[in-house]
Amino acid sequence: xxxxxxxxxxxxxxxxxxxxxxxxxxxxxxxxxxxxxxxxxxxxxxxxxxxxxxxxxxxxxxxxxxxxxxxxxxxxxxxxxxxxxxxxxxxxxxxxxxxxxxxxxxxxxxxxxxxxxxxxxxxxxxxxxxxxxxxxxxxxxxxxxxxxxxxxxxxxxxxxxxxxxxxxxxxxxxxxxxxxxxxxxxxxxxxxxxxxxxxxxxxxxxxxxxxxxxxxxxxxxxxxxxxxxxxxxxxxxxxxxxxxxxxxxxxxxxxxxxxxxxxxxxxxxxxxxxxxxxxxxxxxxxxxxxxxxxxxxxxxxxxxxxxxxxxxxxx
Amino acid sequence: xxxxxxxxxxxxxxxxxxxxxxxxxxxxxxxxxxxxxxxxxxxxxxxxxxxxxxxxxxxxxxxxxxxxxxxxxxxxxxxxxxxxxxxxxxxxxxxxxxxxxxxxxxxxxxxxxxxxxxxxxxxxxxxxxxxxxxxxxxxxxxxxxxxxxxxxxxxxxxxxxxxxxxxxxxxxxxxxxxxxxxxxxxxxxxxxxxxxxxxxxxxxxxxxxxxxxxxxxxxxxxxxxxxxxxxxxxxxxxxxxxxxxxxxxxxxxxxxxxxxxxxxxxxxxxxxxxxxxxxxxxxxxxxxxxxxxxxxxxxxxxxxxxxxxxxxxxxxxxxxxxxxxxxxxxxxxxxxxxxxxxxxxxxxxxxxxxxxxxxxxxxxxxxxxxxxxxxxxxxxxxxxxxxxxxxxxxxxxxxxxxxxxxxxxxxxxxxxxxxxxxxxxxxxxxx
Numbered sequence: 001x002x003x004x005x006x007x008x009x010x011x012x013x014x015x016x017x018x019x020x021x022x023x024x025x026x027x028x029x030x031x032x033x034x035x036x037x038x039x040x041x042x043x044x045x046x047x048x049x050x051x052x053x054x055x056x057x058x059x060x061x062x063x064x065x066x067x068x069x070x071x072x073x074x075x076x077x078x079x080x081x082x083x084x085x086x087x088x089x090x091x092x093x094x095x096x097x098x099x100x101x102x103x104x105x106x107x108x109x110x111x112x113x114x115x116x117x118x119x120x121x122x123x124x125x126x127x128x129x130x131x132x133x134x135x136x137x138x139x140x141x142x143x144x145x146x147x148x149x150x151x152x153x154x155x156x157x158x159x160x161x162x163x164x165x166x167x168x169x170x171x172x173x174x175x176x177x178x179x180x181x182x183x184x185x186x187x188x189x190x191x192x193x194x195x196x197x198x199x200x201x202x203x204x205x206x207x208x209x210x211x212x213x214x215x216x217x218x219x220x221x222x223x224x225x226x227x228x229x230x231x232x233x234x235x236x237x238x239x240x241x242x243x244x245x246x247x248x249x250x251x252x253x254x255x256x257x258x259x260x261x262x263x264x265x266x267x268x269x270x271x272x273x274x275x276x277x278x279x280x281x282x283x284x285x286x287x288x289x290x291x292x293x294x295x296x297x298x299x300x301x302x303x304x305x306x307x308x309x310x311x312x313x314x315x
Numbered sequence: 316x317x318x319x320x321x322x323x324x325x326x327x328x329x330x331x332x333x334x335x336x337x338x339x340x341x342x343x344x345x346x347x348x349x350x351x352x353x354x355x356x357x358x359x360x361x362x363x364x365x366x367x368x369x370x371x372x373x374x375x376x377x378x379x380x381x382x383x384x385x386x387x388x389x390x391x392x393x394x395x396x397x398x399x400x401x402x403x404x405x406x407x408x409x410x411x412x413x414x415x416x417x418x419x420x421x422x423x424x425x426x427x428x429x430x431x432x433x434x435x436x437x438x439x440x441x442x443x444x445x446x447x448x449x450x451x452x453x454x455x456x457x458x459x460x461x462x463x464x465x466x467x468x469x470x471x472x473x474x475x476x477x478x479x480x481x482x483x484x485x486x487x488x489x490x491x492x493x494x495x496x497x498x499x500x501x502x503x504x505x506x507x508x509x510x511x512x513x514x515x516x517x518x519x520x521x522x523x524x525x526x527x528x529x530x531x532x533x534x535x536x537x538x539x540x541x542x543x544x545x546x547x548x549x550x551x552x553x554x555x556x557x558x559x560x561x562x563x564x565x566x567x568x569x570x571x572x573x574x575x576x577x578x579x580x581x582x583x584x585x586x587x588x589x590x591x592x593x594x595x596x597x598x599x600x601x602x603x604x605x606x607x608x609x610x611x612x613x614x615x616x617x618x619x620x621x622x623x624x625x626x627x628x629x630x631x632x633x634x635x636x637x638x639x640x641x642x643x644x645x646x647x648x649x650x651x652x653x654x655x656x657x658x659x660x661x662x663x664x665x666x667x668x669x670x671x672x673x674x675x676x677x678x679x680x681x682x683x684x685x686x687x688x689x690x691x692x693x694x695x696x697x698x699x700x701x702x703x704x705x706x707x708x709x710x711x712x713x714x715x716x717x718x719x720x721x722x723x724x725x726x727x728x729x730x731x732x733x734x735x736x737x738x739x740x741x742x743x744x745x746x
Contacts, residue, residue, distance in 0.1 A: 012514075090632055111632035112516040113586030132634070134516030169516060197513035 003301045007119045007126045010135045011176040019177060021307050022297050023145050028310040029300075030145075030293035032069070042300050042310070043072035046103040050076035051094065052129070054110045058264050058288065059129050059139070063106050066295035072103075090114060091121050098122050104303060107131070112169075125302040133167045139263050140173030142294040144181065146287045147218055150259050155182035158215050162187075162244065163222030163271055165194045166233070170263045171222060175201050188212035189244055192233040193224075209244055213253040220261040221246060221271045237270055247273045251281075259283050318342050318354050319733060324363025324694065328370060329667035330683035339368055341690040344733035348686050361735075363694055366727055369666045370682050371403025371433070371691030373673040374643065376467075376492075376546060376570060376618030379405075379435070381427055382420065383412025388623040388711045390424065393643070394431035395709040396621070398737040398744075400643040401726040403691035404434040404674065404681040405621075408467040409445070416440035416451040421459035430746045432736040433729075434691070436462040436679065441480045441491060447471045450480055457487040462677050465492035467546060468593070470528055472498055477531070481541035490542040490677055495528035495553070496520075496594065505634055507595045511580040517633065520595050522550035529553040529569075533560040536567045544676055545569035547620050549594035551604030558613040568676050570618035571605045573642055573649040578602075578716065588629045588636035589716045592622065606658050609668060616673035619646045623712030641710045645703060647695060648722035655697075656723075662697065692730040699725040709742065 003021060011019070032038055048067045052060050060076055067074035090109070097105060104125045107115050112132030119126040130136040147154050159178050165171045165187045178185050179202045186204040187194050199205050206212040213219065224240060234240050246260070251273075254260075260272070260282045268274045277284060301307070319341035326337045340350045340358075350358055379393035388396075390407070397405050407424065409415030415424060421437050428435035439456030443449045445466045453464060464484050470493060471477045481491050501520045506512050508519025525548070532543045533556060548554060548569045557569050574592065579599050582590045590596060608614040622639025629636050650669065654660040674682035681691060705718035729737035736744035 089627075089630070091630060109632065111634040113633045116586060117632060132516050133518075172514075172516060195513070197508075197510045200510040201514065 002306055006302060007115070008137055008298050008302055009115045009119060009126065009128050011137045011140050011173045012135065014180070016180050019141070019144070019180060022141060022294070022301060023148065025297035025301060025307045025310060026141070026145055026290070026294040029296040030290060033289065033293055038069050039071055040069065041071045042305060043067070043070040043303055046072045046303060047101065048072045048074045048104045048106060048299065049097050049102040050074065050106045050129070051097065052076060052108040053079045054108050054130070056108050056130070059108065062288070062291045063129060063295050065292050066299055069292065070296055070299060072299070090118065094118050094122055098124055104299065127298055127302055130169055132169065133172070134169050135173045136169040137173050138291065138295050138298055139170050140177040141298070142287055142291040143174055143220065143261060143263070144177050145290045145294055146261065146283055147259070149286070149290070150283060151217055154178060156184065157217040158184045158186065159218045159220065160186045160188060160212050160216040161220045161222065162209070162212070162246065163189050163193070164224045165189055165198060165222065167193070167225045168222050172201075174220065175203055179203065186212050190234045190240070209250065210253055213250065216254055216258050218259055218261060219246065219254055221266075222263065223265060223267055223271060241270050245271055245273070246276055248275060251276055261287060263287070317733070318350060318358035319361065319690070319730065320350060320355060320358040321361045321363050321368055321692065321694070324366045324368035326368045326684065327663045327666050328684035329663050330370070330671040331685045333684065334663050339684060339692065341730070341733045344690050346684055346686050346688050346690050361694070361728060366694045366696050367662070369693050370670040370684050371693050371729065371731065372401045372647065372669045373404045373679065373681050374402050374619050374621070374646070375406040375616070375673050375677055377405045377407055377621040377643065378410065378623065378639070379407045380623060381411060382423055386711075387625055390427040390431050390435055392709065392711040393621070393623070394433045394435060395742045396641070396643040398432040398729045398731070398742060399709045399726065400645070401647050401693035401695055401729055402433060402643055403693065403729060403731045404436070404679060406436045406438060406462060406677065406679075408465060409438050409440045410468045414440050414445045416443050416445065418452070418455040418459035421456060421461055425460055432742060432744055433731050434681065438463045438465050438492065440464065441466045441471060441484070442476070445469050447473065447476065450483060453484050453487055453489060457489055461489070462679065463490045463492050463544070465494070465546070467492060467494045470494050470496040470498065474531060474535070478535050478539065481535055481543055482539045485539065485541040490544050492544045492546050493528065493532055494546050495525045495532065497524040497527045500524035505591065505595070506583055507580045507597045509580060509598060511583060515583065515586065522552060522597060522601065525550050525594055526552040526556060529556050533565055533567055537563070537565045540566060542566045542568070547572045547575065547594055547618065548605060548608070548614060549575050549597050549601060551601045554604045554608035554613055557608065558611070561613055568615040569613070570616050570676070571609055571614045572618060572620050573646045573653070574640060574716065576602060576606050576609070576653045577649050582716065586633040587716070588631065588633055589640060589714050589718070591633060591636055591638055592620070592640050593638035606653065609654065610658070610660065615676050617646065617650060617669050618673065619643055621710075623710050624714050626713055629714050639714065641705070641712055641715045644708050644710065645715060645717045645722060647726060648724035649717065651697060651724040652722070690730060690733040693726060694728040695724060695726045697724050699723070701725050
C-alpha cells in the first residue's frame with residue numbers, strides 16, 4: 001500500500017496499517033543509523049523548517065538530525081527569536097516560511113490543534129512535533145518502535161503509563177497508537193492528573209500503583225509538567241514521589257523482563273530513581289536513538305517518499 | 316406615521332392568547348383594534364398569507380461593541396442584524412471599551428441607538444471597570460437609562476460584593492444579570508471539561524464552576540429578595556438548581572442560548588473557533604436538560620449572547636481565539652429546528668420564549684401585539700429553507716457556527732414602532 005498522507009498531525013487519525021508502514025520505514029532508517037556513514041540522499045534539495053514555539057531540546061535536535069541524515073537542509077528557530085514575539089500571527093509566520101520556499105514545516109506549539117490549523121493554511125506538509133496537551137505523534141511512534149524492538153508485537157501486552165496523564169500529549173498519542181495495535185493500556189497516577197474521562201479512549205484508569213504495575217510488560221513514566229498546571233493538582237513533588245515515584249522497592253512489583261521507558265526530560269529522584277533510569281531495564285536512551293529513525297520516516301513519507309523506496313547510504 | 320394593515324397571516328401573540336389567521340392593524344406606531352374604511356384605503360397593506368405574524372422578537376443579551384470595538388460591530392450594524400433576525404428589542408451588554416460603568420458612556424450608547432433599526436436598551440456595569448471590586452454608580456446609571464446591571468463576561472467572584480450589589484440595585488428596581496462562572500475553577504479553560512476536552516488536549520471548564528455560582532445567586536436572591544437573572548445557562552445541574560429555586564418562589568430567572576440548545580462539545584473536534592464561546596458547549600445530557608428547562612418554564616427565555624468578533628480575531632490557535640459567536644440572524648430558525656421540529660414545542664410557546672417572556676425578565680415594554688402596544692412585529696415564513704451565509708448577513712462580523720448551512724424558517728419583514736425596517740433581505744428604514 002502506498003503512503004498517502006501529506007501531513008503527520010495525530011496518531012488518532014492513523015490507521016493500524018499506516019502505523020505499521022511508518023514503523024517499517026523507520027526500521028529501514030534505523031539500520032542506516034548503525035552504519036558509519038548515516039546520510040542518505042532521500043531529501044536532498046529539500047528545506048525543512050522547524051518552527052518551535054515552545055521550548056524543546058530533545059525533539060528539536062532529533063528532528064534536525066533526522067533531516068540532516070536525509071540530506072535535507074534544515075533551519076530551526078524558536079519563538080523568542082521570531083516575529084511571533086512582535087505579535088505576528090501563526091498564520092502569517094507560517095505563510096512567510098512557506099513563501100521563503102520551505103518544503104515542509106515541523107511545528108511544536110503550546111496550543112492544542114495548531115498543527116491541524118497550519119495544515120489548512122499551508123500547501124506544504126506539516127509534521128506535528130507536539131501540540132499542547134493534545135498529541136506528539138512521533139514520540140508515540142518511537143515509543144512503539146522501541147517496544148516492538150524489545151518485546152516483538154505489542155498486541156496483548158500490558159503497557160502502564162504512569163504520571164501526569166492529564167497534561168501529557170505523549171500519553172494521548174501513545175494511548176491511540178497502543179490501543180490501535182491491540183495492547184492493553186493502563187494509566188496510573190494521582191486522581192487529579194489521571195481523570196476518569198480517559199476511559200473513553202479505551203484504557204484502564206488506576207490510582208493503585210501496585211496493582212497497576214503487576215504483570216506490566218512496559219512501564220512508561222511521564223514527567224510532572226509544572227508548567228502546564230493551572231493550579232496545584234497534587235500536594236507536592238515530595239508527596240508525588242512518595243506515592244507514585246518509581247523506586248527500587250516498587251520496581252520489584254514489575255516483571256523482571258519488563259522494560260522502563262521515559263520520553264524525557266526525566267526528573268531524577270521525582271518520578272524515577274536514578275538507579276532505575278540507568279539500569280539495564282531502562283530503554284530511555286534507545287528511545288532517543290530510535291526517535292531519529294522514526295522522524296526520518298515521518299519526514300520522508302510526508303515528503304512523498306514511499307516505504308519500499310528507502311535508499312541506501314551514500315558512500 | 317403611516318397606517319399599516321397586515322392581512323391574512325397566522326397571527327400568534329401569546330401575551331393576548333391569540334393564534335389564528337387574521338389581520339393586524341397599526342396606526343401611529345401602535346397596534347389598534349381595527350382601521351376605519353377610510354384609513355384602510357390609505358393604509359400600506361402587507362400580505363402575510365403563509366407567514367406567521369408575531370410580536371417583534373426580544374433579546375436581552377447582545378454585544379454591540381460600541382463604544383470602542385466598532386471593528387467588530389456597531390450599534391447600527393448590530394441593530395440591522397437584529398432586524399434581519401426578526402428582533403425588534405435588544406439589550407446591550409456593557410463590556411464595551413470603555414465599559415459602560417458611568418452615565419456618560421450610557422448617554423453615548425443611547426445617542427447611537429437613536430439611529431438604530433430596533434429598540435436598543437443599554438445595561439450598566441455592576442462594578443467599576445467590571446473589575447469586581449467596587450460598586451459602579453447604579454443610581455446614576457439608572458437615571459441615564461440602563462434597564463439592568465451586569466458585569467457580563469466576568470462573574471463577580473466575591474460573595475460579599477455580589478450580595479451588596481443586588482441589595483443596592485434592588486433599591487433602584489434594577490435586575491442584576493450574572494455570567495455564572497467560578498473563575499478559580501476555570502483558569503485557562505477553553506471548552507467543557509469531559510471526554511472531548513480529554514481527547515483534544517484542551518483545558519476543561521467544568522460545569523460545576525457554573526453550578527456553584529448559580530447556587531450562590533439563588534441563595535443571595537432568597538436572602539435579599541433581589542432579582543438575579545442567570546445568563547446563558549449551560550449545564551443540566553444549573554437547570555435543576557433553577558427548577559428548585561422557582562419551586563421555592565425565589566426571585567431568580569435564567570435564559571438559554573440557541574447554541575446551547577442546538578450544539579454540543581462534539582462540534583469542537585476540528586478546533587473550529589466558531590464553536591468557541593463562554594460558557595462552552597457542553598454534553599448532550601446538558602443540552603437535553605436545557606431544552607427540558609425551557610419546556611417546563613424553569614428557564615424564562617431565549618437570549619442569543621450575540622458576540623461578534625472579526626475573522627482575524629477568530630482565525631487563531633483555538634486557545635487564543637476570543638469567546639463568542641453571532642446569533643441574532645440565526646436564532647429564530649435554530650429555535651424552530653430544535654424546539655419545534657426536534658422537541659415538539661408548540662410554535663406559540665417558542666414565540667413566547669422569544670418575545671413576552673424575554674421582555675418580562677426585565678419588564679421591558681415589548682413582546683405583544685395587544686392594542687395600544689408599540690407596533691413591533693416579526694413576519695416569518697416558518698417553512699422556507701434558505702442558505703445562511705455570514706458574509707452576506709448584516710452583522711459586521713462573520714463568526715457564526717451556522718454559516719454555510721441551510722436553515723428552515725425565514726424572517727420576511729420586521730416592523731419597529733409601526734415602521735418597516737427590514738423587508739425581503741434588505742434594511743429599508745430611514746432614520
